[in-house]
């Protein structure tokens with residue numbers, strides 16, 4: 001139902017947004033017009049005058065990320081059918097029910113450290129948090145865990161939000177852990193006063209050694225008064241590395257995480273949000289449970305490698321008498337042959353081996369976007385593994401299969417020939433072929449391609465021909481090979497009717513076509529020596545394929561997707577002086 005107060009522009013904006021959200025972020029003019037005319041017949045007399053407005057709205061909306069489109073639509077019409085449909089779709093993905101979840105009360109949080117572009121692993125965490133919040137009509141908090149100033153880069157607060165919005169993820173609240181540091185100090189003081197935390201001035205080696213030997217250091221038995229004094233000195237006198245605040249856990253515990261872990265340390269480093277205002281910073285061991293508890297999180301998810309630290313999480317909240325959220329673990333995403341380590345990626349970029357964080361060989365969200373993957377496929381892929389704790393390696397091909405299924409029907413086909421060779425056709429008049437843009441989806445329409453007396457075909461196809469071979473130039477006619485030379489092939493017109501068991505091959509006219517270069521990832525980026533374990537850069541991890549595309553590709557825009565028939569799906573990455581660079585998505 002649409003609110004009565006909506007004017008025609010708002011109605012149009014709503015239709016454009018709904019159309020975009022249900023079509024991977026891109027509204028299409030024809031279907032917007034159809035919906036508008038069908039749903040609001042009273043506006044039909046004015047429809048012609050409204051066309052420029054509709055076109056402008058489509059351009060504006062298509063320039064937005066899906067997340068922003070969803071937000072906008074929620075403001076405009078929270079009852080939109082898109083949200084009803086989204087609920088139905090959720091059932092198919094079906095995460096298991098959440099223990100202790102009450103509808104309307106579930107609060108989850110996504111806590112990235114703003115230190116790099118998000119990758120597939122982050123997408124898994126984000127979708128689990130978001131999906132559960134949606135499932136129980138609760139809310140999700142985006143919290144930047146930014147309490148290690150050496151590990152915070154200013155631009156990533158925004159860049160990570162862009163990544164999440166691209167995924168279609170929305171959140172109800174957003175804040176930075178570093179903004180609550182004064183509260184953290186108060187709680188730390190409380191722990192010290194209670195005798196539950198102490199300032200340790202031992203050297204790193206002593207601390208490590210004691211942890212291993214399970215013995216307490218001399219600092220531990222000093223009075224709370226002494227530790228409060230030492231705590232004050234952490235803000236002024238002590239140098240970095242000279243003193244840390246430790247939790248009074250249990251040095252004899254079998255769980256190493258409980259052997260008096262560090263809660264606060266001195267880091268003299270400028271923070272992008274706070275400059276040099278603070279030098280005593282909480283560790284994630286401290287900040288995590290405190291923030292989860294104080295911000296009202298009911299269900300906190302984290303990856304399995306934190307499992308050992310669960311005991312500490314609850315012990316801290318217990319001693320501070322704070323509410324305990326439910327803590328749930330899921331297996332970290334390991335994709336075979338893919339690297340997610342920021343350190344490794346950075347090194348590859350610095351050494352010039354990969355072009356940047358959106359290099360198509362990586363699985364950052366930027367790289368996947370560039371390659372032509374859609375958020376819906378990423379969501380299905382990461383959630384298909386559920387929230388099981390079982391560690392396992394998944395293959396990138398699984399994501400490709402899902403993406404192909406989702407984009408196939410809406411992706412137009414085009415002819416592309418790699419490593420072209422000229423095919424001269426004798427005994428034929430110029431002919432214009434009408435070719436459907438999709439074999440099954442007629443809504444994608446048709447295109448025409450004109451052939452005079454020659455076409456280009458791919459060398460790979462040409463290699464299979466001999467004199468007298470009859471083959472079909474797809475959607476055109478059959479030809480018979482009469483002569484083969486290194487430079488070209490000559491054939492003559494054979495027949496029009498489709499013949500059984502005849503090879504059908506793609507072609508582009510010789511008199512008009514488009515230069516196309518396709519970049520294709522060929523993993524892995526790093527080759528591992530089985531004996532030494534050393535990793536070296538794989539020089540063959542990126543393949544460049546040159547070829548020619550049919551003339552219709554001159555109308556293509558950056559970001560458009562096509563399936564180059566018998567080659568694979570591609571996304572147009574750039575267009576320069578009429579030459580196209582495309583990125584290979586998958587088969």
Ligand SMILES: [Zn+2]
Nearest residue numbers: 200202217219
């Ligand atoms: Zn000590």
